[in-house]
Each structure stands twice: as structure tokens, then as C-alpha cells.
Amino acid sequence: MSILCIALTSGCAVLHSVQIGEIESSTQLESVPFEIKVSQFGVDLNDVKATGRILMDKKGSDQANDVLTAIQYFQMGPHTGAGVYSISYVDHLESKVRAQCPSGRITGLMSIRETAEYPVVKGEIVKIKGFCLKSKRENL
Amino acid sequence: MMNRKVLVSFLGWSVLLLANCTYSVHQVPLSDFKPYAPGNSGKPIEARAKQFAILGFASETNYVDGAYQRLQAQCINGIVTGIAAKSYSEHGFFSWTNHIHMQGQCIQR
Amino acid sequence: MKSGFLGLVLVFMSGCVSLNSVSLTSVPLERSQKVRAEAERFIFMGFNFDNDYVNLVTTELKTQCPNGTVSGLLTKAESINYFLYIFWKSRITATGYCVPGKMASGSEPPRKRRPTDDGSDETRVTPTSLEPDIQ
Numbered sequence: 001m002s003i004l005c006i007a008l009t010s011g012c013a014v015l016h017s018v019q020i021g022e023i024e025s026s027t028q029l030e031s032v033p034f035e036i037k038v039s040q041f042g043v044d045l046n047d048v049k050a051t052g053r054i055l056m057d058k059k060g061s062d063q064a065n066d067v068l069t070a071i072q073y074f075q076m077g078p079h080t081g082a083g084v085y086s087i088s089y090v091d092h093l094e095s096k097v098r099a100q101c102p103s104g105r106i107t108g109l110m111s112i113r114e115t116a117e118y119p120v121v122k123g124e125i126v127k128i129k130g131f132c133l134k135s136k137r138e139n140l
Numbered sequence: 141m142m143n144r145k146v147l148v149s150f151l152g153w154s155v156l157l158l159a160n161c162t163y164s165v166h167q168v169p170l171s172d173f174k175p176y177a178p179g180n181s182g183k184p185i186e187a188r189a190k191q192f193a194i195l196g197f198a199s200e201t202n203y204v205d206g207a208y209q210r211l212q213a214q215c216i217n218g219i220v221t222g223i224a225a226k227s228y229s230e231h232g233f234f235s236w237t238n239h240i241h242m243q244g245q246c247i248q249r
Numbered sequence: 250m251k252s253g254f255l256g257l258v259l260v261f262m263s264g265c266v267s268l269n270s271v272s273l274t275s276v277p278l279e280r281s282q283k284v285r286a287e288a289e290r291f292i293f294m295g296f297n298f299d300n301d302y303v304n305l306v307t308t309e310l311k312t313q314c315p316n317g318t319v320s321g322l323l324t325k326a327e328s329i330n331y332f333l334y335i336f337w338k339s340r341i342t343a344t345g346y347c348v349p350g351k352m353a354s355g356s357e358p359p360r361k362r363r364p365t366d367d368g369s370d371e372t373r374v375t376p377t378s379l380e381p382d383i384q
Contacts, residue, residue: 016166016167017166017167019167019169019170021170021171021172022172042162056146060144060146073233073234074161074231074232074233075161075162075231075232076231076232076233076234076235076236077164077229077230077231077232077235077236078164078166078229078236078238079164079229079231080164080165080166080167081164081165082164083162083163083164083231084162084163084164084165085161085162085163086163087163087165087226087228087230090165090168090226090228091243092243093168093170093224093226093243094170094222094223094224094243094244094245095179095184095243097170097173097222097224098173098179098222098245099179101179102178102179103176103178104173104176104177104178104179104181105173105176106173106176106222107172107173109170109172109173111167111168111169111170113165113166113167113168124165126165126168128168128170133176
């Protein structure tokens with residue numbers, strides 16, 4: 001039971017894409033790191049089917065699989081991770097980046113698209129990391 | 141009887157919760173933020189484009205170039221910087237729509 | 250039957266294009282000179298032993314813009330599937346602008362310090378740019 005709990009709560013991290021921008025540094029400026037993480041949960045219907053096969057009898061799981069397969073026909077297309085039901089979580093990312101660095105001296109930007117995989121439910125994550133260049137006088 | 145009830149409720153909740161349009165975010169590429177300028181110094185601009193494909197039949201991906209051109213057209217005498225472009229697909233019945241949504245800042249010179 | 254088969258062949262020969270990745274850079278003020286480069290490779294059964302063809306894109310862009318900066322770049326990586334991903338093509342396309350001479354970001358090149366009459370160093374500060382003085 002404890003092993004099952006550990007397996008359920010640990011999750012697997014899947015990396016889909018990384019993009020790194022130019023990195024500027026100077027001895028007169030301090031690089032202050034920042035990170036923005038946005039996420040949305042998605043449901044993997046194949047996991048739901050597998051769970052149904054475990055929890056239900058054969059007839060019930062076959063009927064459930066048929067329904068879920070019919071639902072999957074309405075959710076066809078290229079998938080990066082699991083499908084999510086709202087797209088607003090990735091809106092205005094550039095505004096969030098600017099809010100982290102009001103001076104605007106942003107460098108070393110890294111954009112990461114990843115998935116945290118748990119049974120049935122997946123976390124679709126977009127992470128933006130970067131550095132804000134600040135003069136050492138600003139930090140005094 | 142109990143199994144049938146569990147099955148019916150499972151199917152009902154599945155249909156209610158899962159039978160909606162899903163989206164899949166593929167990438168969120170970011171441009172650089174040069175020239176460095178304070179966050180409130182420019183004008184926010186955005187452009188969107190999409191392409192509908194049935195079973196993946198699409199002959200080109202010019203919708204992306206179109207969105208980039210439309211974004212630039214909103215900033216004729218300025219520099220477009222800090223661009224975040226989210227590339228995602230909206231899933232459907234044996235078809236899907238590929239979207240590109242670019243948001244950036246126009247810094248006038 | 251024959252016309253149906255021919256139609257199917259024609260559909261497959263046109264190729265189904267999918268977008269693998271997109272990247273972009275900031276767009277410069279000067280946009281009069283467009284540059285474009287493309288590199289592609291036809292792949293059979295997944296046999297692809299290197300990706301050196303993508304280097305041709307940068308080389309071509311540099312050739313089109315010998316005395317300037319290539320900026321406002323939109324780079325796309327596409328897959329064109331001809332038949333069940335047995336025959337397919339990978340294509341990289343980059344379009345941008347060539348900004349001759351001046352730095353494409355629109356900021357002036359860094360100025361050297363020069364002494365003034367009162368013996369102190371004068372440093373030019375660009376009003377709208379917050380770029381640090383590079384010594």
C-alpha cells in the first residue's frame with residue numbers, strides 16, 4: 001500500500017521541448033534569476049481505460065472502453081502530453097516575464113514545456129526561467 | 141446491481157467531464173527582450189492565426205508566417221520585442237485546428 | 250477503381266505537412282531587405298544518419314546578408330509525410346530581415362569614454378535604452 005502511494009504521488013517528468021535564448025552577463029551587473037511556472041491538468045483517456053479494466057468486470061470495462069473510445073474520436077489531433085480543457089494558462093506569459101523584471105533587462109531566457117505524469121491525470125507545465133540584470137547599486 | 145450502478149455513474153461522469161474539446165500546447169517559444177526597456181514603455185500587440193486540418197491533410201504551414209507578418213504590421217515604426225508565441229492544437233472529430241498566438245511589445249523609436 | 254487509386258496517390262504525393270517547432274526573434278525597425286533560407290532532407294524509413302543539412306540555413310542567411318545583421322527571424326521545422334511516414338521529408342525554413350551596418354536591435358554601438366575639459370570622463374547615456382555601458 002505504501003509503495004502504491006509512493007508510486008501514485010511521485011509522478012514522472014517528461015520533457016517535450018526546451019528553448020534557450022542569448023545570455024548576457026557583465027561584471028558590473030548582477031544576474032538575479034526568476035522563474036515563471038504555469039500549468040493545467042489534463043486527463044489521459046488511455047489511463048482511464050486501463051483503470052476501468054482493473055476496477056470493473058469485463059463486460060463493464062468493455063462498455064466503458066467503447067464510450068471512452070467514442071470520446072477519443074472527438075479529441076483527435078497532435079498531442080504533446082495529455083489534452084487540456086482550457087488554454088488560458090499560457091496567456092500573457094511575456095507580461096509575466098516583464099513583471100518579474102520591471103527594468104526590462106531580461107536575459108538568459110529558457111522556455112521549457114514538460115509534463116508531470118501521474119496515473120490518469122497529467123500536469124501540463126510551461127516553465128519560463130531567466131535572469132534579470134540589476135546594477136549592484138540597486139541591491140544596496 | 142451495484143456493479144451496474146457503478147458502471148452507469150462512471151460512464152455518465154466520463155461523458156460529462158471528458159466529452160469536451162481538448163487542447164494541446166506544443167511549444168511556447170520566446171524571443172529576446174532587446175532593446176532593454178521598462179515593462180510599461182511599449183505597446184502590447186498580438187496576432188493570431190489558425191489552420192484547420194481534416195485527418196492531418198494540410199499542404200503548408202503559412203499560417204505561422206501570416207501571424208508573424210500581422211504582428212509586425214501593428215508596429216510599423218518600432219521594434220517588436222519580447223514575443224511569446226504559443227503553438228497549440230484544438231482537437232476535434234477526426235480533425236483539428238492548429239493555432240499560433242503571438243503576443244509581444246512594440247517599442248517606438 | 251483506377252481513378253480512385255490515382256486520386257489517392259495524388260493526395261499522398263502532395264504531402265501532409267505538420268509543424269514540429271517554431272522559434273522567433275525580436276523584429277528590427279529596418280525591414281526593407283527580406284532574407285529567406287530553406288533546407289530539407291528526404292527520409293526513407295527513418296534512415297537519417299545526421300542533421301547537418303540544417304547548417305545550410307545559417308550559411309545561406311549569412312550569404313544573403315554579408316555586411317549586416319540578420320534579425321526578425323522566424324524559424325520553422327516541418328515534417329512532410331508522403332506515405333505513412335515511410336517516405337517523408339524534413340524541412341527547415343528561416344525568414345528574416347537583413348539590417349545593414351547598424352546593430353539590429355536599434356541601439357547604438359557602445360561608445361568609448363572620452364575626457365572632457367574639466368578632466369572628468371563623459372559617458373554618453375542613451376535616453377531610451379537601459380543597456381549598461383560596456384567598458
